[in-house]
Structure formats: structure tokens, C-alpha cells
Amino acid sequence: MAVYTDISDDELEAFLAGFDIGAPTVFKGIAEGVQNSNFLLETTGGRYILTLFEHMVREADLPYFLGLMHWLAEHGFPSATPIANRSGDILHHLNGRPAAIVEFLPGLSVRRPTLQHCRGCGGGLAWLHTAGEGFPDHRPNDLGQAAWAMMFAPLEAAAEALKPGLAATINADLAALDRLWPRDLPAGVIHADLFPDNVFFKAGAFAAAIDFYFACNDAYAYDLAVCLNAWCFEADGGFNVTSAQALLAGYEDRRPLTPAERDALPVMAWGAAMRFFLTRLADWGAARPGALVRPKDPLEYERKLAVHRAAHDSGGLILFRTSA
Amino acid sequence: MAVYTDISDDELEAFLAGFDIGAPTVFKGIAEGVQNSNFLLETTGGRYILTLFEHMVREADLPYFLGLMHWLAEHGFPSATPIANRSGDILHHLNGRPAAIVEFLPGLSVRRPTLQHCRGCGGGLAWLHTAGEGFPDHRPNDLGQAAWAMMFAPLEAAAEALKPGLAATINADLAALDRLWPRDLPAGVIHADLFPDNVFFKAGAFAAAIDFYFACNDAYAYDLAVCLNAWCFEADGGFNVTSAQALLAGYEDRRPLTPAERDALPVMAWGAAMRFFLTRLADWGAARPGALVRPKDPLEYERKLAVHRAAHDSGGLILFRTSA
Numbered sequence: 001m002a003v004y005t006d007i008s009d010d011e012l013e014a015f016l017a018g019f020d021i022g023a024p025t026v027f028k029g030i031a032e033g034v035q036n037s038n039f040l041l042e043t044t045g046g047r048y049i050l051t052l053f054e055h056m057v058r059e060a061d062l063p064y065f066l067g068l069m070h071w072l073a074e075h076g077f078p079s080a081t082p083i084a085n086r087s088g089d090i091l092h093h094l095n096g097r098p099a100a101i102v103e104f105l106p107g108l109s110v111r112r113p114t115l116q117h118c119r120g121c122g123g124g125l126a127w128l129h130t131a132g133e134g135f136p137d138h139r140p141n142d143l144g145q146a147a148w149a150m151m152f153a154p155l156e157a158a159a160e161a162l163k164p165g166l167a168a169t170i171n172a173d174l175a176a177l178d179r180l181w182p183r184d185l186p187a188g189v190i191h192a193d194l195f196p197d198n199v200f201f202k203a204g205a206f207a208a209a210i211d212f213y214f215a216c217n218d219a220y221a222y223d224l225a226v227c228l229n230a231w232c233f234e235a236d237g238g239f240n241v242t243s244a245q246a247l248l249a250g251y252e253d254r255r256p257l258t259p260a261e262r263d264a265l266p267v268m269a270w271g272a273a274m275r276f277f278l279t280r281l282a283d284w285g286a287a288r289p290g291a292l293v294r295p296k297d298p299l300e301y302e303r304k305l306a307v308h309r310a311a312h313d314s315g316g317l318i319l320f321r322t323s324a
Numbered sequence: 325m326a327v328y329t330d331i332s333d334d335e336l337e338a339f340l341a342g343f344d345i346g347a348p349t350v351f352k353g354i355a356e357g358v359q360n361s362n363f364l365l366e367t368t369g370g371r372y373i374l375t376l377f378e379h380m381v382r383e384a385d386l387p388y389f390l391g392l393m394h395w396l397a398e399h400g401f402p403s404a405t406p407i408a409n410r411s412g413d414i415l416h417h418l419n420g421r422p423a424a425i426v427e428f429l430p431g432l433s434v435r436r437p438t439l440q441h442c443r444g445c446g447g448g449l450a451w452l453h454t455a456g457e458g459f460p461d462h463r464p465n466d467l468g469q470a471a472w473a474m475m476f477a478p479l480e481a482a483a484e485a486l487k488p489g490l491a492a493t494i495n496a497d498l499a500a501l502d503r504l505w506p507r508d509l510p511a512g513v514i515h516a517d518l519f520p521d522n523v524f525f526k527a528g529a530f531a532a533a534i535d536f537y538f539a540c541n542d543a544y545a546y547d548l549a550v551c552l553n554a555w556c557f558e559a560d561g562g563f564n565v566t567s568a569q570a571l572l573a574g575y576e577d578r579r580p581l582t583p584a585e586r587d588a589l590p591v592m593a594w595g596a597a598m599r600f601f602l603t604r605l606a607d608w609g610a611a612r613p614g615a616l617v618r619p620k621d622p623l624e625y626e627r628k629l630a631v632h633r634a635a636h637d638s639g640g641l642i643l644f645r646t647s648a
Contacts, residue, residue: 008434008435008436009432009433009434009435009436010435010436012432024432025430025431025432025526026430026431026432027432028354028355028356028364029354029355029356030352030353030354030355030364031352031353031354031355032352032353040352040354040364042430106349106350106366107349107350108333108348108349108350108351109333110333111332111333111334112332112333112334202349
């Protein structure tokens with residue numbers, strides 16, 4: 001949940017005077033996204049989400065994120081279109097922070113995805129990948145494989161505090177991932193954070209993706225691996241192969257994987273688990289008393305890492321070695 | 325802001341099966357109220373607020389609060405009607421907590437009330453008082469004058485920590501308030517917490533009151549005094565007599581005060597400042613690291629207390645001694 005910065009009625013009215021979307025009728029902080037402050041904004045003209053970008057997002061990256069959302073919506077993908085003000089800008093400023101207004105998308109996210117939801121997620125991800133083709137801007141994945149060793153260096157003590165012996169295990173993982181990581185897979189725009197709370201469904205079908213504030217250019221298979229980790233593990237820590245097959249099948253309905261991509265999935269999933277383990281470990285250590293957001297448990301992704309490590313050591317999960 | 329308890333899509337669907345309001349289409353935690361978890365709920369049938377009552381609210385009081393909201397709405401006052409389930413109940417249970425669904429009210433609250441807003445607040449409060457006449461249930465004000473000395477006893481050290489010498493000042497205030505407090509003023513249902521964030525305006529006019537979870541039976545003039553403190557102080561700590569006159573004029577348009585009520589306002593305002601000072605001081609001391617709600621600064625109400633104390637010592641604010 002997140003509302004870090006408050007906006008008064010006066011500030012809102014002055015801000016909206018620059019837009020052609022009518023007068024505000026409803027304005028409520030909402031618990032959506034963990035990096036930014038989000039508000040439900042209704043006006044005489046429509047329904048919107050107003051986002052204030054907090055310090056966790058680099059302002060220089062915002063034109064990429066907002067430009068991508070605009071591009072995707074223009075290319076038929078169901079993501080929220082940023083609303084331009086009277087000067088035609090989609091990146092604004094409010095209360096000393098960068099801000100954006102995007103259209104409101106209805107839909108419910110799911111907590112415990114069924115097979116149907118996993119299949120829908122896969123289809124939505126492939127749709128996103130194909131809709132993003134041709135997007136002219138480029139943002140390297142600053143949380144990608146090349147960054148992990150540097151991210152972990154200051155966190156060794158935190159890892160040991162979490163679980164004795166973990167620092168050595170992670171360092172061995174990082175060396176293995178660096179050695180095994182494929183660097184020539186099909187790549188393009190990826191969401192990089194398509195967790196269940198960032199996907200809306202309507203009547204069981206994929207309806208929209210939100211929160212593009214980790215989007216970047218990287219391997220499509222890596223994005224798929226992020227989803228496999230986020231959607232296909234059971235609450236007890238077991239990897240649900242049937243869910244994974246449904247997710248992959250949904251993906252391949254829209255964009256068939258190359259043999260190289262399919263072969264790469266085990267190491268991609270291992271690496272995707274590493275990326276979320278590392279940021280959760282960093283957030284865990286950095287949480288301040290009184291903070292309005294509870295950090296997520298890094299041990300969840302430590303367990304997912306262990307599953308993929310063991311699968312690799314035993315020759316890769318059977319799932320990823322055969323065509324579904 | 326408050327979302328203390330999360331609700332999954334499965335839990336929501338199972339819960340809504342008991343109602344006749346359609347299938348959910350939007351469900352978002354919202355930053356409204358500080359005592360409970362609140363969610364925007366949209367269904368194929370309408371728009372609602374779903375509230376989970378956390379431990380800060382006594383379950384035994386909920387029938388009073390929800391019954392009052394139902395009564396007020398039935399008597400034409402713009403407050404949110406609780407929605408009955410198929411069995412006719414308005415108090416439900418979800419995730420081990422008492423829960424209610426009320427209709428969604430559009431409207432914006434204001435941060436810095438203008439004279440027009442103060443007048444609207446006064447009118448809304450008088451409307452609430454008259455609409456509540458005849459409500460058959462009764463709840464004593466457990467944060468009223470009779471409770472203050474007991475509330476302060478365990479907080480003396482906290483008061484001293486806030487400001488050396490404050491404990492003695494507060495104890496002297498409590499003795500004076502006990503001596504001066506009028507106990508035979510016109511009484512009935514009061515909101516008891518009608519701060520600007522609990523009032524919605526539309527086009528500058530009073531549109532609705534929300535958050536009835538402090539409502540009780542007490543003197544109407546005390547409710548008015550709560551509003552005078554909440555609406556008529558400037559950011560610099562000064563009491564704005566013009567705002568207060570506007571609030572009183574708005575009130576008297578709908579319900580003229582008796583001479584005894586008007587005479588009582590200075591001591592009522594002093595006492596109303598005491599009530600919020602005491603609960604803020606208690607919340608301040610009890611705040612846990614990692615809590616999702618920042619406690620409000622008790623010094624804001626310590627300063628308001630000082631204003632009313634000084635006004636009393638110099639014979640009462642002129643405002644309260646003349647007819648507006």
C-alpha cells in the first residue's frame with residue numbers, strides 16, 4: 001500500500017486547471033503500487049489514477065515509462081493511457097514531485113491464481129511483448145543479471161543475518177548465473193514486474209496490466225521467468241508445474257518461444273528469483289521504523305532460489321526441457 | 325490512511341455471495357479513516373465502501389453506529405446507508421473481523437476550509453443533529469468530560485516528556501473543566517469527530533458526512549465545539565473568529581442555539597480541545613515502530629487548549645459572548 005505524499009484540495013484544483021478533464025468530484029488515496037503515491041481521481045469528465053512519483057523512481061526514467069504506456073495503449077494493449085495536459089505533456093509536477101494522470105482501468109487482481117489465470121497472464125505477457133515491438137525508446141534493465149553481483153556486495157551481512165551460510169550460497173549462485181546466463185535471446189520491451197497484483201482480470205480473462213515502472217529492454221524469456229516465479233509457486237513453497245505449463249501455453253498462443261528461449265527458462269527462472277531476492281533483501285534491511293510500507297519477506301524468494309538451484313543441479317525442471 | 329487487513333479475491337467473492345449487489349468489478353484499499361480498513365468496492369450493481377472494523381472499535385458499539393447511519397439516511401441526511409445482506413443484516417463478518425458495506429458517497433473533503441466551507445460545516449452539523457432526533461438507541465460518550473481525568477492519569481509522564489510542566493497545567497485544566505462543565509444542555513445524537521476530512525463538499529456546498537464511528541449521545545454544543553476547534557484554527561495556531569462566526573451562523577440557520585448553549589461554548593471548546601489532546605497524546609505514546617498510521621501531533625491540540633484556557637482566563641472569547 002502506498003500514499004507517501006498528501007495532496008490538498010487546493011493543490012489538486014490548481015493542478016487540474018492545466019488539464020481539459022473537468023472538475024474533481026472524488027479524490028481518494030489508494031493502496032496500489034509500493035513505489036509511488038496513487039490516488040483515485042474522478043472528475044466531471046472521467047475516472048483516472050493520479051500518481052506522484054516518489055524518490056524510489058528516477059525522474060530520468062519517467063519519459064520511458066509513460067511513453068511506453070502511451071505506445072502500448074495506442075497499439076491496442078490494455079494498459080492505462082497517460083493523459084496529456086493542455087500543453088500536450090504527459091509528465092507533470094505536483095507538490096515538488098513528478099506526477100502523471102492515467103486513465104482508470106477497472107478489473108480485479110487475483111491473490112491465488114487458478115490455471116485459467118496463469119494461462120491469461122501468459123497470454124497477456126506475450127501480447128505486451130508483441131505490442132511493444134517497435135517502441136523506439138530504450139532503457140537498460142538496471143536490475144538485470146549484470147547488476148546482481150554489485151547489488152549483493154553490500155548485502156552479504158544482511159543475508160547471513162537472515163540465514164547463516166546464505167552469503168556463500170548466493171555468491172555461488174551469482175557465479176553460476178554469470179557463467180550460464182544466455183545473452184543473445186530475443187529481446188525487447190519487458191514489464192519486468194508482472195506479479196498478480198499488477199494484472200486485472202474480468203470474468204476470468206486477462207483484462208489489463210498496470211504499474212510499468214520497472215519496464216525496460218531485456219530478454220522476453222526473462223519476463224516470462226519473472227511471471228513463472230510470481231504466479232506458479234504454491235503457498236507451501238512448491239513449484240506448480242501444471243500452472244507453469246498453463247502460463248507457457250497462454251504465452252505461446254500469442255508468441256511461440258524459440259528453442260533457445262525454452263532451453264534458457266531454467267536459468268532465467270533462477271536468475272529472476274535472484275533479482276527479487278536481492279531487492280527484497282535490500283528493502284528489508286532499509287526499512288525504517290514508522291515507514292508506511294511493510295517490506296516483503298526476502299525468505300520467500302530465497303526459497304524460490306533454492307528450488308531453481310536444485311532443479312538446475314539435477315538437470316533442469318522437466319517442464320522446461322520438453323515442449324508443452 | 326488505513327488498510328490494516330488485506331482481503332483476497334476469493335474471500336471477497338465468498339463474502340459478496342451473501343448479498344444481492346452483483347459481482348465485484350473493482351476492489352481497492354483506500355486511505356480513509358484511521359481506525360478501520362476501508363476498500364472501494366464496485367460491483368455490477370453499484371459503488372460501495374467496504375469497511376473492516378479493527379480492534380480500535382468495540383464490536384458492541386457497531387449496531388449503534390450502523391443503526392444511526394441507517395436512521396440518518398432514512399431521515400434524509402446525506403450519510404452512507406449500510407447495505408443489508410440477503411438475511412437483512414447490516415453488520416457482517418469477514419476475515420475474522422466485523423465488517424460493513426455502505427453506499428459510496430462522491431464528494432471532496434477540503435484541507436483549508438474557507439468561510440463558505442465553515443458555514444457549510446455548521447449547516448451540516450445542525451442538519452445531523454435534527455435528523456438524529458428520535459433515534460432510539462443510546463451510546464454514552466466514553467471520551468466525554470467524565471472520562472478525561474481517568475484518561476489523563478496514565479499519560480502524565482508522556483505530557484511532561486512533551487513539554488515540561490504540562491502535566492500540572494493539564495491537571496489544573498481538568499479541575500476547572502469539571503467545575504465549569506454544564507451538564508444540562510440540549511443533547512442528542514452527535515457525530516463527535518466532524519473534522520474536515522469527514523465532510524464532503526460539492527461545488528462548495530455541504531454534501532455529506534462520513535465516519536460515524538465516534539458518534540454518541542452528548543450535548544449538541546459539544547459537537548459544535550469539536551467543529552470550531554477542527555475548522556476554525558489557522559495553520560499558525562490563531563483562532564479565526566470570522567470562520568467561527570460563519571460556522572455558528574450556518575448552524576443557527578438550521579438549529580438556533582439556546583442562550584445556555586451559546587454561553588457554554590467557551591468551556592465546551594476548551595473541553596473539546598482537551599478530548600483530542602488526550603487521545604492524541606495516548607496514540608503518540610502507543611505508536612509502534614512499523615505501524616502503518618502516523619499518529620497526529622498532540623502539540624497541535626495542546627496549543628488549542630492554551631488558546632481556550634487564555635480566553636477563559638480573560639473572560640471568554642468575545643465571539644462566544646455576543647449573538648452572531
